[in-house]
Amino acid sequence: xxxxxxxxxxxxxxxxxxxxxxxxxxxxxxxxxxxxxxxxxxxxxxxxxxxxxxxxxxxxxxxxxxxxxxxxxxxxxxxxxxxxxxxxxxxxxxxxxxxxxxxxxxxxxxxxxxxxxxxxxxxxxxxxxxx
Amino acid sequence: xxxxxxxxxxxxxxxxxxxxxxxxxxxxxxxxxxxxxxxxxxxxxxxxxxxxxxxxxxxxxxxxxxxxxxxxxxxxxxxxxxxxxxxxxxxxxxxxxxxxxxxxxxxxxxxxxxxxxxxxxxxxxxxxxxxxxxxxxxxxxxxxxxxxxxxxxxxxxxxxxxxxxxxxxxxxxxxxxxxxxxxxxxxxxxxxxxxxxxxxxxxxxxxxxxxxxxxxxxxxxxxxxxxxxxxxxxxxxxxxxxxxxxxxxxxxxx
Numbered sequence: 066x067x068x069x070x071x072x073x074x075x076x077x078x079x080x081x082x083x084x085x086x087x088x089x090x091x092x093x094x095x096x097x098x099x100x101x102x103x104x105x106x107x108x109x110x111x112x113x114x115x116x117x118x119x120x121x122x123x124x125x126x127x128x129x130x131x132x133x134x135x136x137x138x139x140x141x142x143x144x145x146x147x148x149x150x151x152x153x154x155x156x157x158x159x160x161x162x163x164x165x166x167x168x169x170x171x172x173x174x175x176x177x178x179x180x181x182x183x184x185x186x187x188x189x190x191x192x193x194x195x196x
Numbered sequence: 197x198x199x200x201x202x203x204x205x206x207x208x209x210x211x212x213x214x215x216x217x218x219x220x221x222x223x224x225x226x227x228x229x230x231x232x233x234x235x236x237x238x239x240x241x242x243x244x245x246x247x248x249x250x251x252x253x254x255x256x257x258x259x260x261x262x263x264x265x266x267x268x269x270x271x272x273x274x275x276x277x278x279x280x281x282x283x284x285x286x287x288x289x290x291x292x293x294x295x296x297x298x299x300x301x302x303x304x305x306x307x308x309x310x311x312x313x314x315x316x317x318x319x320x321x322x323x324x325x326x327x328x329x330x331x332x333x334x335x336x337x338x339x340x341x342x343x344x345x346x347x348x349x350x351x352x353x354x355x356x357x358x359x360x361x362x363x364x365x366x367x368x369x370x371x372x373x374x375x376x377x378x379x380x381x382x383x384x385x386x387x388x389x390x391x392x393x394x395x396x397x398x399x400x401x402x403x404x405x406x407x408x409x410x411x412x413x414x415x416x417x418x419x420x421x422x423x424x425x426x427x428x429x430x431x432x433x434x435x436x437x438x439x440x441x442x443x444x445x446x447x448x449x450x
Binding site: 135137188 | 268332340341374379380396
C-alpha cells in the first residue's frame with residue numbers, strides 16, 4: 066500500500082472531474098429551474114388560453130402577421146368573445162409592456178433569438194438604448 | 197456510294213439539331229405576351245398632386261416630414277444609400293418624356309413631389325421572386341417586409357426610382373422612432389405603401405393630412421364623385437412616364 070497517497074489523490078481528481086458540471090453551474094449561477102416570465106398585472110386573460118400561448122404564440126403571431134399584411138384582416142375575436150386588433154406592438158405589447166421581463170426571459174432560456182425586434186419596436190427597449 | 201464516318205456523324209448531328217430546335221422555337225413562340233391586369237373594380241386609391249399649389253408653398257416639407265416620422269424612414273446623408281418614400285425631384289427628372297429645350301420658368305428645375313405611383317401594371321410586382329410585393333385589390337402596391345429577401349429586382353424594375361434598399365441597419369439614422377410602426381432591417385427594400393395602415397383606420401395618408409396647401413388630394417378613382425375624379429375632370433393632368441404602360445395612379449397638375 067505504498068501507493069495510497071497517489072490513489073487517493075487520483076480519486077479526488079476523478080470525483081472532481083465527474084462532478085465538474087455541478088460546480089460549474091453553481092459558479093455560473095445557472096439553475097435547472099425554468100424561466101419565470103413576469104405576467105402583466107392589469108390583465109388576466111390573453112387572446113388565447115395560456116397553455117396555447119405558451120406553446121404556440123409564435124404560430125399565432127405569424128398568422129396575425131400574414132392576416133394583417135397580406136389579407137388586410139385586422140380584427141380578431143378570442144375564444145372568450147373579446148375583440149382585439151391583430152397587432153404586436155398595439156395589442157400584445159400593450160399588456161406585456163416589458164419585453165425584457167416577459168419575452169426575453171423565456172427566449173434567453175430556450176436559446177432562441179426571434180428577429181421580431183429587428184424591425185418592430187418594443188416601447189421599453191427604446192429608453193436609453195437609442196434603438 | 198460510300199459515306200465517310202465523319203460525314204455521317206455530321207449529318208446525323210445536324211438532323212438531330214433540326215428536329216429538336218423546332219420544339220424549342222415553338223416553346224419560345226408560345227410564351228404568351230404579358231397582359232397587364234385590369235384596373236381594380238371596387239375602390240381604386242389614387243392621388244392628384246397640384247404642383248402649382250405645392251410650389252406656391254415654397255420650401256415646405258410638411259408632407260415629407262409627416263411621412264418620414266410616421267413610417268420611421270431613415271435620413272441617410274449618403275445619396276447611394278438613402279431611403280426615399282416621398283421626395284422632391286426636379287421637373288425635368290420627374291417627367292423626362294416631356295422634355296423640351298425651353299421649359300417655362302414656372303417649371304424649370306422646380307421640385308415636384310414624387311412617390312410610389314402604385315401602378316395598375318407594376319413592373320416591380322412582376323419581377324419580385326418571392327411575392328414580397330403585390331398588387332392589392334384596391335390598387336395599392338403593397339410590400340411584405342417579412343418576406344423580402346433583398347434581391348433588389350424590384351429596385352431595378354421600378355422606372356420611377358420609388359424603391360430603396362437598406363444597405364445598413366436604418367435605426368441609427370432615424371432621429372425619433374415612432375413605436376407604432378416598425379422600422380426596416382438591413383437587406384430589405386422599402387417604399388411608400390399609400391399609408392395602408394392609416395387607410396385601414398379610415399384616415400387619409402400622412403402626407404395628405406399634413407399638406408396645408410391641399411396640394412395632395414387622395415381618393416377613390418372609381419368613384420365619380422370623389423375629390424380626385426373632380427380634379428381630373430376640371431384640370432389637365434399628366435402622369436410620370438406614361439409611355440412605359442405602367443399606368444400610374446399619381447396624377448399631376450402642372
